[in-house]
Amino acid sequence: MSENFRPWVEKYRPRTLDDIVGQSEILKHLKGYVAQKAMPHLLFAGPAGTGKTTAGLCLIRDLFGEKMKRNQSYMELNASDARGIEVIRTLVKDFAKAIPEKGIPFRILILDEADNMTAAAQQALRRTMEKYTQNCRFILICNYSNKIIPPIQSRCAVFRFSLLSNDQVRDRISFIAKEEGVKLLKDGLEALVYVANGDCRQGINILQAAGMLGEHVNAEEVYQITGRVQPAEINQLLELAIAGELDQAQEKLTELIDTYGLSGRSLVSQMHRELYGFSIAEEKKVDIAKILAEIDFRLSQGATEEIQLNALLAKIVLMQVKSP
Numbered sequence: 001m002s003e004n005f006r007p008w009v010e011k012y013r014p015r016t017l018d019d020i021v022g023q024s025e026i027l028k029h030l031k032g033y034v035a036q037k038a039m040p041h042l043l044f045a046g047p048a049g050t051g052k053t054t055a056g057l058c059l060i061r062d063l064f065g066e067k068m069k070r071n072q073s074y075m076e077l078n079a080s081d082a083r084g085i086e087v088i089r090t091l092v093k094d095f096a097k098a099i100p101e102k103g104i105p106f107r108i109l110i111l112d113e114a115d116n117m118t119a120a121a122q123q124a125l126r127r128t129m130e131k132y133t134q135n136c137r138f139i140l141i142c143n144y145s146n147k148i149i150p151p152i153q154s155r156c157a158v159f160r161f162s163l164l165s166n167d168q169v170r171d172r173i174s175f176i177a178k179e180e181g182v183k184l185l186k187d188g189l190e191a192l193v194y195v196a197n198g199d200c201r202q203g204i205n206i207l208q209a210a211g212m213l214g215e216h217v218n219a220e221e222v223y224q225i226t227g228r229v230q231p232a233e234i235n236q237l238l239e240l241a242i243a244g245e246l247d248q249a250q251e252k253l254t255e256l257i258d259t260y261g262l263s264g265r266s267l268v269s270q271m272h273r274e275l276y277g278f279s280i281a282e283e284k285k286v287d288i289a290k291i292l293a294e295i296d297f298r299l300s301q302g303a304t305e306e307i308q309l310n311a312l313l314a315k316i317v318l319m320q321v322k323s324p
Helices: 024-036 052-067 085-097 119-131 167-179 186-197 200-211 218-226 229-244 245-259 262-275 280-299 305-322
Strands: 041-045 074-078 107-112 136-142 156-160
Touching: 024 052, 024 085, 041 052, 052 107, 052 136, 052 218, 074 085, 085 107, 085 119, 085 136, 107 218, 167 186, 167 200, 186 200, 186 218, 200 218, 229 262, 229 305, 245 305, 262 280, 262 305, 280 305
Parallel strands: 041 136, 041 156, 074 107, 107 136
Antiparallel strands: none
């Protein structure tokens, strides 16, 4: 695919371990494997967009160099698509038992979204990992390591990836914007960092979408594209409810829903994120967090959004009325 038509997340994906942003402790261990030309089975766990798959591919590239060939020296599968036991018994097993070609010590199989595999498939994978270790190493990638069965976890070196810091996301987005000639205004950059929330991939995707709308990228465009509410407006909504102004808070809620067309759970999530910056007593923050959690659960079970969001505001207002 031409460079001009590639998604920026692919165009600027790091190619070596030295290019990866953040995760310094994990990279130190991975570089040690490269230096020794040896590695155990690996389990990468952590939130989306933090570099798990990229780290796996960079590790292979640093290990194999020119010998890195898809479906020969390494294979990449997505376990959310190929999640059944038959895939493990056929495709995965056939790749794992094949003798590695001359010049590489072993083959590597990356299994992305491994936490979506069925329990039976994981049991079959455990046996395959154990039997063909001499020929093949596995890199399992997941969001939640607790969904991987203990026998597999015990056979892997587990690395937990953390969300990138705001400064790391900011630097990466600024670099890509400069490379692509996108005029990124200061408020636009801060909005991208806020919306990304440690997920660098999401920030880059939003930058590309916003960069194609006009000559420059500002905060308003970023929030409009993502369907997010500007933090100042969420704060205003919370302030009205905490002050006991139910009617005004409901008017503000209606205005936000009509303007941004966002879902109830997205609004609750943003309110939770902004809550901890308020200068109110810790006890009140705890009580409001409990209310947000209750409403979020009800929405996840299919309750009517309008009723639940208004109940949310009413509970916060009532909490203030009852407090001494």
